[in-house]
Amino acid sequence: MKFTDGFWHARPGVAIHYAREVDRIAADASQLRAIAPTKVVEKRGDTLNLPVLTTTVDAPMENVVRVRHTHHKGKPEPRRLQLDTTDGVGKATVEDGVATFVSGELSVQLAVGKTWEMSFRARGRQLTRSGGKSAAWADVAPGAAVDHGPIQLERDGRTSYMFDQLDLGVGELVYGLGERFGPVVKNGQTVDIWNYDGGTSSEQAYKNVPFYLTNAGYGVLVNDPGHVSFEVGSEAVERVQFSVPGETLEYYVIYGPDPKTILERYTALTGRPAEIPAWTYGLWLSTSFTTDYDEATVSSFIDGMAQRDIPLSLFHFDCFWMREFNWCDFEWDERVFPDPEGMLARLHERGLRVCVWINPYIAQQSPLFDEGMAAGYLVRNRDGSVWQWDRWQAGMALVDFTNPEATAWYKDKLRVLVRQGVDAFKTDFGERIPVDVEYFDGSDPERMHNYYTHLYNQAVHEVLAEERGVGEAVLFARSASAGGQQFPVHWGGDSTASYASMAETLRGGLSLAFSGFGYWSHDIGGFEMTPDAGVFKRWTAFGLFSSHSRMHGSGSYRVPWMFGEDESLPTSAVAVTRKFARLKNRLAPYLVEAGAEAHRTGTPIMRPMLMEFPDDPAVPHLDRQYMLGRDLLVAPVFSAEGDVDLYLPGGEWVGLLTGERVTGGRWLRENHDFDSLPVYVRPGAVIALGADEERPDGDHLDGLTLLVHTSDENGWSRTVEVRGTDGEPVTFTVRRDGDNVVAESTLTAGWALEVVGGGRADASAGTAGVTA
Incomplete structure (x- = not known):
């Protein structure tokens, strides 16, 4: 969010207290601690009635440093991301008032004196710095001329924010921040880390990640699962600003020097993508969303693909495998699927895997609603009642994944399906999570908004790993936050059936790749509307040269013969699908190797050009092409x-x-x-x-x-x-x-x-x- 009115002034109703100087620095073997008054202290009286920022610098691993700015430390520590860190990695020294902290090749320097400047350096050059008017506590009055972003709740009294700004060098470009569908270069943008169900054609995103990297050799992770606001060369055009509500800001600077190494270290902190089985790389076909279907329809699609020599790896059942108004009860609708176990066995006999759609919402008509309400497994309002609304499903509630018993209950429902023969779950939704609620473990609901989907996908992934084996667990997930790459595969959400939407979908995938996600897919042909034959065929070629490939739509089927099957034409939809589906199966050994690399190092299968050619000055802005593997x-x-x-x-x-x-x-x-x-x-x-x-x-x-x-x-x-x-x-x-x-x-x-x-x-x- 923006706090300033130009370079010189704060916005009306905003008091910004910048770190102005360094009064003192203390060091132990592995940490620096600096005291920074928010005005220059000329005499003893200047120390009165004065906010002070305390900054600590340490290291969770080599070539990574953690910076923590605190105004008031008496508030409870907020929920942080799940990170794999080690204490005591770096070395701190203070000599003649100059403090240096070293972690591998990365160093941080601060000096006692009348200016604030925290410099990050590696291999003899400055990567970035927090300079004058950068680190600050902002005191925001009610009605101030600021946009609080997605959090527009009425607050009691004044609101506190912490922020810092890191310099951008000439020609320095910023990437990442999740799956964002605008330009892959984020300079000039305001980015709110807040999950939305917003489609692919807006500034909103399903997968928001408070991490960016730059072509200057480093990345930055803000360790906060809640609302983080980034001003990327926008409010201050020479800097990236990141702000969080509250009294503490914690972030990590990760040295590369190249994008692959930055991601390797970032995913060492937040988790590497899981390994996935070879069968996932084939073509997936869906029932589509609101279409009518039963076992006969499913069989006709599978027969049609076989008759046309189009190989199929998996069949996906979307929402209406369950009865309407009951989502989710995890029960097959017996009116159209009277013999689910037999049907699943028949599909397996044909060499197919099966995926079914789920979400973390429990409709009021579901038998699970009363069960979950009685046991205390559903997210509650502040008065103790169950939180509900009618958007999506009538009277739906949310499973409270902060409650271990609720998580186990939810997982047990899925185990029944896995034992019936379901091989994978499409974990849809998880973005519209309210903030005026209470959680079992007392979590701050603002920080749970983004983090909810992490717990949801984690629970489902664990079920499959426990039931099928670690290397066989596969999701098809829409929402995510930092660390969500551990639970693949992810897909790009609700696109439209157009060339423009196809291009924005690719931009989202490249942005997600810069955010540490190893595998990615999208709806071939677009989700909303019905594509014309041209869009369908172009999207099919693109989709079958993606990490993972699924044909899916909303109100119409996506079987290729509905878009043309003249066998005399090599450019018919059937011929195009056959050609590229068969070629992708031949590429499976190559893709499996690329997936193993994603699991080992965090390097994604679909790679922005900069990731493979970081020294080529022509590639930093390219977002209409990519490398598939190396x-x-x-x-x-x-x-x-x-x-x-x-x-x-x-x-x-x-x-x-x-x-x-x-x-x-x-x-x-x-x-x-x-x-x-x-x-x-x-x-x-x-x-x-x-x-x-x-x-x-x-x-x-x-x-x-x-x-x-x-x-x-x-x-x-x-x-x-x-x-x-x-x-x-x-x-x-x-x-x-x-x-x-x-x-x-x-x-x-x-x-x-x-x-x-x-x-x-x-x-x-x-x-x-x-x-x-």
Whole structure:
């Protein structure tokens, strides 16, 4: 939120008390503690009637520092994010009034004197700093000329905020802050960290994360699960400001120097994306939302896909698998699904997995409402009654996940479904969480608004991990907060069936990738409205070159033959879906390896260009193309005419679909028919391609092809891993030896080496060679 009226003045009704100087600094072995008066102290009398900020600096891990500004410390400590931290990591020293705190390569410096300046440095350069008029406590009067953002409750008396500002250098760009659908570069924006059910076409977001990183080599996490307001080069154009209500602000500065390393350290704090099984990478098909369907409808869709040779990995049942007005009771509507156990068994016999839609709301008509109310499992009003409203479901209430018994009760309802044969849950909603309520554990409801979805998704993920196994737990989640990446997969919410919405959806995915989320999906064809055939086909190509791929809509089905199936046309919707669904199954070994990297390091599968090419000055603003894993560049087509502009970084690239060699370091303008899009293989790439086009979870080693596009540099080498059916990785090392490309592995047969644009050799003896 904005506190100032230009550079010189506070807004009417706002008193801003900036840290003006450093009066004293104390240090122990692993912490600095500074006292900062909010005016320059010239004489003893100046110390009276004066707010003072206390700042502590320590480290939760190497190359990360924690800064904590406190005005009054007598209030109860608010809920913080769940972070994995270690005490006593850094080293603090004070010499001649200059304090230095060091954590790995990152250091913080403060000096006693008549100015406030806290500088963050690494490798001999300043990353950023909190300078004059940066760290502050703001005292806001009722009726002040400020916008409190999403929190517009009447407050008792004055309202306190804490904020800090960190400098932006010339050319420094800011990324992240959750899944946001505007420009991927956040400079000039005001961002409220507050989950909304707002669709993809507004400034609101389902997944709000109080973390950003910059192209200057560092990231910042504000450790507060509630409303955090960011002014990104907006209120103060030279700075990023972040503010929270209350008396304490805590944030972490995370050194990189590159985006991947920043995310690796950020996800070490907040949690890494869980591993997910290979079957999730295939095509998912949904009943859609408000459409009519029963088992016969479901079977007709599955039969239709099989008859048209379109491979399908999972079928999703949206809301109306339960009876209307009963959401959620977790009971199949017997009028349309009289034999759920038999139906699920029949779907499994066809090689399909099953996902069902749920949410954390309990409608008044659900039998669970009375059960939950009697046991105290539902969120309550301040007078002790159950909180309810009629938006979404009549008389619905919220499960109180701060109550361990309520969480166990909810999880037990889901266990019944898992034991029936359900493989995954679409954890919808979780954003419209009230703040005028009370929680079982006494949590501040403002801080629970965003954090509620974390507890919700965590509970559901735990059920699947406990029932199916850790590596088999899969969600399809819409809402999230910091740390939510631990419970994948996430999808982009309610888009519309248009090219503009397709582009904004991609921007949301890239923004989420910068926020530490490893896997991401979206509704192929758009959710609202019915797409025309062009939008559906372009979105299908984009969707099947995404981490995860689901066809889903609102009031109409998304089976491809409804958008054209002339078998004489390679550009019909059926032909386009068949082509890219089968190709994606072949890419499953490559995607599984990228997913394993996400789990190990936090590097997402779908990567903004900056993440792979941080030193290329042409890529920082690009948000209409991305890297899928390390080695594939994808540029979706956002027009019916097929025109697309894209940038290739330096080196020689090769079209995956065309085999064409193209020199990079320049912009290209291409035109693609509906059965194509720009997909380029990076120089130095090794891509594991499976032989099975029918499913993504077969034996990836049987008929494996290593698609190689070598570097021109002699001595070039790459190592990749491919997992067999037992889940154990097999290592392949590919290297250039003069004019030859040689691949080696302990696997003695059943794989081949293919150099893009060159020859091919079998690898029956465990070593393959081919002339480049």
